[in-house]
Structures are given as C-alpha cells and as structure tokens.
Amino acid sequence: MDVDLFLRIKDMASGRIEYHKPSRSFVLQFSQLLCLLFKNAAYAGNIKDTGGNNRTGALIDGSGGNCIRANGGPGTVNKGIVVGRANTAESINDFVLGTICNHGVGANNILYGITEFRMEVNDPPGTMTFILEREIANGSGGAITLEEVGLYLAQHTAAVYYFCAIRDVTGGIVINDGESKLIQYVIQVTN
Amino acid sequence: MKIRLYLKIVDTKTGKVEVDRESHSWVIQFPQILCAHMASKYTDQIRDTGNTLRNYQTTAQAINVNAAATVITYGIVIGTGTTAEDATQYKLTTQIINGSGSGQAVHSAVTIVESSVVGTTAIFTVARTFTNNYATADLLVKEIGIYAQVSLSTTCYFMLARDLENITIVKAGGSKTITYTVTVDNTS
Numbered sequence: 001m002d003v004d005l006f007l008r009i010k011d012m013a014s015g016r017i018e019y020h021k022p023s024r025s026f027v028l029q030f031s032q033l034l035c036l037l038f039k040n041a042a043y044a045g046n047i048k049d050t051g052g053n054n055r056t057g058a059l060i061d062g063s064g065g066n067c068i069r070a071n072g073g074p075g076t077v078n079k080g081i082v083v084g085r086a087n088t089a090e091s092i093n094d095f096v097l098g099t100i101c102n103h104g105v106g107a108n109n110i111l112y113g114i115t116e117f118r119m120e121v122n123d124p125p126g127t128m129t130f131i132l133e134r135e136i137a138n139g140s141g142g143a144i145t146l147e148e149v150g151l152y153l154a155q156h157t158a159a160v161y162y163f164c165a166i167r168d169v170t171g172g173i174v175i176n177d178g179e180s181k182l183i184q185y186v187i188q189v190t191n
Numbered sequence: 192m193k194i195r196l197y198l199k200i201v202d203t204k205t206g207k208v209e210v211d212r213e214s215h216s217w218v219i220q221f222p223q224i225l226c227a228h229m230a231s232k233y234t235d236q237i238r239d240t241g242n243t244l245r246n247y248q249t250t251a252q253a254i255n256v257n258a259a260a261t262v263i264t265y266g267i268v269i270g271t272g273t274t275a276e277d278a279t280q281y282k283l284t285t286q287i288i289n290g291s292g293s294g295q296a297v298h299s300a301v302t303i304v305e306s307s308v309v310g311t312t313a314i315f316t317v318a319r320t321f322t323n324n325y326a327t328a329d330l331l332v333k334e335i336g337i338y339a340q341v342s343l344s345t346t347c348y349f350m351l352a353r354d355l356e357n358i359t360i361v362k363a364g365g366s367k368t369i370t371y372t373v374t375v376d377n378t379s
Contacts, residue, residue: 130226
C-alpha cells in the first residue's frame with residue numbers, strides 16, 4: 001500500500017483546478033513529530049518550531065493533547081494550511097514559510113477559512129483519500145501572487161508550539177482581489 | 192512524495208543482513224490514525240487488532256509503538272501466518288507470543304532512533320530483537336507487523352503495517368533484530 005501526498009489548488013468561482021501535483025516536501029519536523037508519536041516519550045533531539053526555536057523534552061506530557069493538530073480555525077495562521085509569497089527552493093530543513101500571508105484585508109493579507117478534513121473512498125477506484133482543505137480569499141484590494149503553501153501543525157500539551165510539516169513552492173498563482181481559492185493537501189492511500 | 196517504510200532483518204550473532212527492502216504494506220489503520228490526529232477528529236471508525244471498530248477521540252495522544260520487553264500487544268510483532276498482505280488487514284494472522292517455550296520468542300524492548308536527515312530524506316527507525324530460547328527447535332517466522340497502542344475511551348491497539356517474510360531463528364539462543372525505517376523525503 002502506498003501513502004502519497006498531493007497538493008491541489010482550485011479556483012472557487014470557476015471550479016477549475018489550477019494546480020495538482022505530488023507534494024514535494026514533507027520537512028524534517030514531520031518525521032520528528034511522527035517519531036515522537038511513535039515513541040510516546042520525551043524527545044531527546046531538537047524540533048524546530050515555526051519561530052525558529054528548538055523544542056525538546058516532554059512534548060507529550062500526558063495532558064491529553066497530541067502534537068500534530070492541523071485543525072486551524074478561521075483566521076488562524078499558526079495551524080493548518082497556510083500560504084506565502086516566497087519562492088525559495090524547498091529543503092528538508094525548512095521550518096517556516098519564507099513569507100507567510102497574514103490573515104486580514106491589508107496589503108498582501110489573505111482571509112483564511114477553517115482548515116477542514118474529509119475522506120473520499122474509491123475516488124479514484126482502488127483508493128482511499130484523506131483531504132485537508134482550506135478556503136482562502138483575497139480582500140486586500142490588490143492582486144496577491146502566491147508562491148508557497150505549507151501545513152503547520154500544533155502540539156497541544158501544557159504549552160502550545162507550532163511546527164511546519166510540509167512546504168511546497170507552487171510557482172506564481174495569482175489571486176485577484178475578491179477571488180478565493182481552495183487549497184487541498186490530499187493523502188491518497190492506494191491498495 | 193511518499194511516506195515510505197523499509198524493513199531490515201539482521202542476525203544478531205553474526206551481524207549478517209538477511210533482509211533489506213521496502214516494506215510491502217502499510218495497512219489502512221496507519222493513515223486513518225494519522226489523519227485523525229491531524230484533523231483532531233475522525234468520522235469513520237478504525238478497526239483494532241481485536242476486530243472492534245473504534246471511534247477516534249481527542250484523548251488519542253500518541254501512536255505508541257515503544258513497547259517494553261515481553262509486551263506483544265504493541266511494538267514490532269511477529270507471527271507464523273502466511274495470508275497474503277493486504278491493506279485492509281488489522282492483525283497478524285497467527286501471532287507468536289512472548290516466552291521461551293516451543294513456538295515462542297523472547298521479545299526485547301523496542302528501541303527508537305530519533306529522526307535525522309540523510310541527503311533530502313528524513314528518517315527514523317523502530318527496532319526490536321527476538322530470541323528463540325527453546326532448546327530443541329528452530330522458530331520459523333512468516334509475518335512481521337507493527338502494532339500501536341492508542342488511548343481512546345479505553346486503551347486500544349492497532350496494526351499499522353504487515354509484511355510477509357520467512358526468517359528462521361535458530362534454537363537455543365538464536366536471535367534476530369528487526370528494524371523498520373520510516374522515511375519522508377523532499378523530492379516529488
């Protein structure tokens with residue numbers, strides 16, 4: 001069974017899929033967080049958060065949280081699918097988007113919806129597909145060129161830290177004022 | 192880009208690498224649990240190793256495979272079943288239990304080596320050693336799996352991967368170390 005990851009971007013008005021490629025880039029933090037979940041004990045190494053701080057130790061502390069939550073709510077830019085304007089090449093060591101678009105209606109701001117989750121069975125046949133998706137809109141008054149997409153995960157225990165798990169450079173995707181796009185990370189399981 | 196899993200088996204006494212290949216089979220519970228954790232919810236039920244469908248709950252903190260010695264409910268586990276690999280499987284066909292009797296193996300504690308970067312790939316490993324202390328017969332292993340412990344309304348166990356592989360652990364103290372390597376990479 002293969003577990004593949006794709007990135008898909010759809011224009012909300014036309015329904016046209018503007019980008020659909022295998023995601024290039026899980027980054028180191030995803031491996032570390034998955035390892036942490038498997039280990040269920042203090043992590044000895046450093047896991048770099050989106051602020052560039054090295055986090056270590058008892059990231060799982062028994063308080064009932066987990067460390068890979070992607071369920072960012074409306075307006076939240078530290079968790080869930082996020083977009084940015086930097087086109088620096090992807091690296092396994094990326095820990096943050098180059099230039100994240102903040103939430104809002106100012107210049108180069110994006111309006112973020114909720115990061116949602118759904119599942120499709122047998123579409124295409126022989127697959128099970130898990131989709132993390134988020135609608136974004138541009139109310140800034142001018143066009144914004146998106147160059148990068150990422151997935152930020154939150155570790156919820158006694159403290160909350162945020163980690164970049166995926167970063168993809170998409171090439172320039174223009175979102176004009178008043179337009180909206182649906183960004184999807186698609187985890188496709190093929191038997 | 193894939194989440195890949197590799198299987199390596201080494202004879203503990205001789206150091207000989209007997210198997211070193213990509214694992215054939217994540218099973219469906221792995222992406223289900225992974226996605227449930229990321230979404231912090233899951234609408235479908237997930238089948239545990241006892242064939243009971245479980246509802247995901249936000250109390251699920253870990254996907255714990257870090258089993259102590261003698262524990263066979265989670266960690267790397269072995270068996271004698273030969274049923275073909277399939278992504279819908281939820282348990283080994285015939286699991287080998289811990290012990291020193293006929294058809295048994297002494298299960299060591301699982302060891303996990305934390306993530307590192309090799310080129311454009313991030314990897315971590317999960318390993319466990321199995322010893323055949325039975326004096327008069329070799330132990331024939333046919334299947335290998337990874338079981339995880341997850342805390343839901345009760346403590347549940349889920350199979351994440353299963354591979355068919357023929358290995359012989361020789362009688363009177365023979366042992367093998369089985370290592371699964373989980374990789375994610377930075378290439379399309």
